[in-house]
Amino acid sequence: MKKMRKIFAVLLTLAMVLGMSMTTFAAQITENYKNTITVNNLAEGVATNVSLANIIYLNDNNGNQEWTVVDWANAYIEVDTATGNYKIKKGQETALRDAAKNHTTSEFSYTGENAVTGTSCTFNNVPIGAYVVVADDTAGVYGLMVTNTYDRDGNVYMASQAANVTAKLEKYNVNKTASDRFVHRGQTVNFTVTTQMAPKSNEERETLTQFKVVDTSTGLKSDSFNLTKITIAGVEKTVDSNKVTTTTENGKTVFTVDLSEFISATSAGATVKVEYSAVVEDDHTYNNTATVNADTVLYEGGTVTGYEGNVSLKKVNTKAEVLNGAEFQLLKGTTPVSVVKVAAGVYKVALDNETNATTTLVATNGTLQVTGLDEGSYAFKETKAPEGYKVSPNNKEFTITANESAEVTVDELSFVNTKLSALPSTGGIGTTIFTIAGCVIMIAAAGLFFASRKKSDNK
Numbered sequence: 001m002k003k004m005r006k007i008f009a010v011l012l013t014l015a016m017v018l019g020m021s022m023t024t025f026a027a028q029i030t031e032n033y034k035n036t037i038t039v040n041n042l043a044e045g046v047a048t049n050v051s052l053a054n055i056i057y058l059n060d061n062n063g064n065q066e067w068t069v070v071d072w073a074n075a076y077i078e079v080d081t082a083t084g085n086y087k088i089k090k091g092q093e094t095a096l097r098d099a100a101k102n103h104t105t106s107e108f109s110y111t112g113e114n115a116v117t118g119t120s121c122t123f124n125n126v127p128i129g130a131y132v133v134v135a136d137d138t139a140g141v142y143g144l145m146v147t148n149t150y151d152r153d154g155n156v157y158m159a160s161q162a163a164n165v166t167a168k169l170e171k172y173n174v175n176k177t178a179s180d181r182f183v184h185r186g187q188t189v190n191f192t193v194t195t196q197m198a199p200k201s202n203e204e205r206e207t208l209t210q211f212k213v214v215d216t217s218t219g220l221k222s223d224s225f226n227l228t229k230i231t232i233a234g235v236e237k238t239v240d241s242n243k244v245t246t247t248t249e250n251g252k253t254v255f256t257v258d259l260s261e262f263i264s265a266t267s268a269g270a271t272v273k274v275e276y277s278a279v280v281e282d283d284h285t286y287n288n289t290a291t292v293n294a295d296t297v298l299y300e301g302g303t304v305t306g307y308e309g310n311v312s313l314k315k316v317n318t319k320a321e322v323l324n325g326a327e328f329q330l331l332k333g334t335t336p337v338s339v340v341k342v343a344a345g346v347y348k349v350a351l352d353n354e355t356n357a358t359t360t361l362v363a364t365n366g367t368l369q370v371t372g373l374d375e376g377s378y379a380f381k382e383t384k385a386p387e388g389y390k391v392s393p394n395n396k397e398f399t400i401t402a403n404e405s406a407e408v409t410v411d412e413l414s415f416v417n418t419k420l421s422a423l424p425s426t427g428g429i430g431t432t433i434f435t436i437a438g439c440v441i442m443i444a445a446a447g448l449f450f451a452s453r454k455k456s457d458n459k
Contacts, residue, residue: 029058029065033128033160035149037108040120041167043139043196044233045271047115051104052123055096055146056086056130072103086130088146097144100132119269128160133167139196139269140172140300169269169297172196174213176290176302182402183306185283185349185372190228191215191290191304192275197232198294199268211263212293213274215255219286219306221351222246222253224279232262233270283348283372284308284407309400309408310371313380315363315415317389322366323417327384329359331395332376339370348372375402380415389417 042048055073059066069077069086076096080087088096108123110116115137126149133145145168151161172195179190193213200208215225227244230237243258257274266272280286285308291301315323330337336359339347345364349372350357360383361368368380379395396415400408 027060028068028127029060030127033058033150034125035128035160035162036122036124037126037131037133037147037149037163037165038120038122039133039135039145039165039167041269042116042119042121042135043137043169043269043271044119044267045117046137046139046196047117048135048137048139049109049111049115050121050136051109051111051134052126053100053103053132053134054105054127054129055100055132056148058128058150070103072099075099093144096132097134101134101136104134133165135167138173138175140169143168143170168199169196172198172292172297172299174291174299174302176288176304178304178306181304181306181404182375182408183280183286183308184374185280185308186351186354187280187374188224188277189220189280189286189306190275190277191288192273193290193302194271194273195292195299197263197266197268197270197272198292198297200263200296202296206295208263208294208296209260210293210295211259211272213257213259213272213290214293215276215288215290216249217253217255217278217286217288218251219280219282219284220253220288221279221281222248224281225253225255225276226278227257227274227276229273229275230257230259231271231273231275232259232266237262279351280306280308281351282308284310307403307405307407308371309373309375309410310369311373311378311398311400311410311413312370313363313368313396313413313415315366315368315386315417317417317419320414323386323389324363324366325384325386326363326382326415326417328361328363328368328415329381329383330361330370331379331381337370337373337378342371345369346371373400375400375408380413382415382417385417388419390420392417 037052039050042050055070055077056067057070059068076089076092076099077086078089079085108126110121128149130146130148133147135142135145145165147163147165149160149163151159175194177192180187183189193215198208198211223246225246230239239257239259239261245256247254255276259272286306287303289301289303292299315326317323330339338350338357338359339361340350340354340356342348345362345367346369347361348370361370377397377399379397381395382392385391392415396413398410398413400410
């Protein structure tokens with residue numbers, strides 16, 4: 001039913017006299033019957049590119065004025081044989097809208113620095129005819145907009161008239177941003193959701209009574225969500241705490257901000273911005289998608305995904321043989337990183353005040369792994385060596401580089417230990433031989449002394 005009403009509305013706007021013939025001497029009438037086309041109800045607070053694509057024009061065929069379909073539009077427009085009026089071919093509404101994007105002219109276009117930032121724009125001195133209005137911005141997807149600048153009132157058939165078009169977003173976008181997308185476990189990340197207020201009603205006669213911003217996430221600590229700011233049409237707003245809820249559904253955290261109380265005072269298309277924060281709990285990644293629950297229009301959700309880094313270490317001797325029993329600290333700069341044990345030899349960065357947090361990491365079966373790291377310069381510092389080996393005075397340094405599209409792995413760094421120096425063994429010849437030798441020398445010396453004295457006494 002919705003599509004049928006759109007088709008009938010378009011038929012009315014495209015109603016033209018029958019006249020498809022065109023000769024080689026035909027020329028479009030561009031100087032007479034000019035008027036304006038004004039486009040209203042564009043999304044507020046965002047830059048919108050608006051252009052016109054001509055689909056039917058008034059033609060001078062050897063002095064006879066007739067309506068002619070622009071060549072590219074013939075695939076989408078036909079003559080109603082019953083009325084003689086032009087109409088869009090059945091099922092070609094979306095195709096016509098999309099094709100028109102490639103047939104706009106710079107003469108009737110607001111683009112780049114001149115993009116519309118208000119809610120309306122006007123094209124002046126538009127030649128008589130029928131046009132598709134092409135609008136594009138970050139707010140959403142605009143439906144087909146067709147209008148004309150001719151007047152069929154009374155007997156005046158070729159007179160021009162000003163046209164007014166009301167733009168309607170068929171689907172609104174929800175834009176989601178994060179303050180950081182390469183993070184460490186335990187880090188607080190700030191999120192911003194930007195969208196537009198829904199229309200008060202739609203073609204199905206549904207009335208807007210509900211407007212809720214909903215964020216569904218994984219990898220974020222459920223009790224850490226904190227609403228920081230709400231802005232509607234540039235004005236900061238506050239809501240009661242009972243309008244902000246956090247629940248768990250199917251293993252995911254659902255954070256909801258109910259803004260329904262602002263519907264009546266907010267125009268359709270007005271910019272709505274919700275800012276909040278949450279703590280990363282997963283040690284590999286986080287993901288959250290924000291959307292809006294509203295009665296009158298669909299919203300296309302915005303998603304943000306964040307990633308983390310991890311590192312593995314292999315403990316070996318100079319022969320590359322695995323060593324057990326070594327203990328380490330992981331330093332970021334000069335500060336030990338606090339971790340919690342996941343399994344033997346496996347650790348993840350600790351949350352603030354997390355139970356069993358430690359800065360001592362024990363290598364098991366010669367290996368050590370740490371997950372949940374952000375970018376930066378790190379080093380493993382050995383604090384206890386395996387039995388029979390000495391503590392290495394040299395740290396094992398490495399760097400993790402941020403990547404906003406994938407987890408970063410620094411794999412199997414080698415940390416080498418050398419054996420302690422060998423000590424002298426006990427036993428052996430000891431000091432006995434030296435004692436005996438000393439006594440012999442002393443006896444010999446005494447003998448020589450007394451012999452020398454005896455000779456002296458005999459003289």
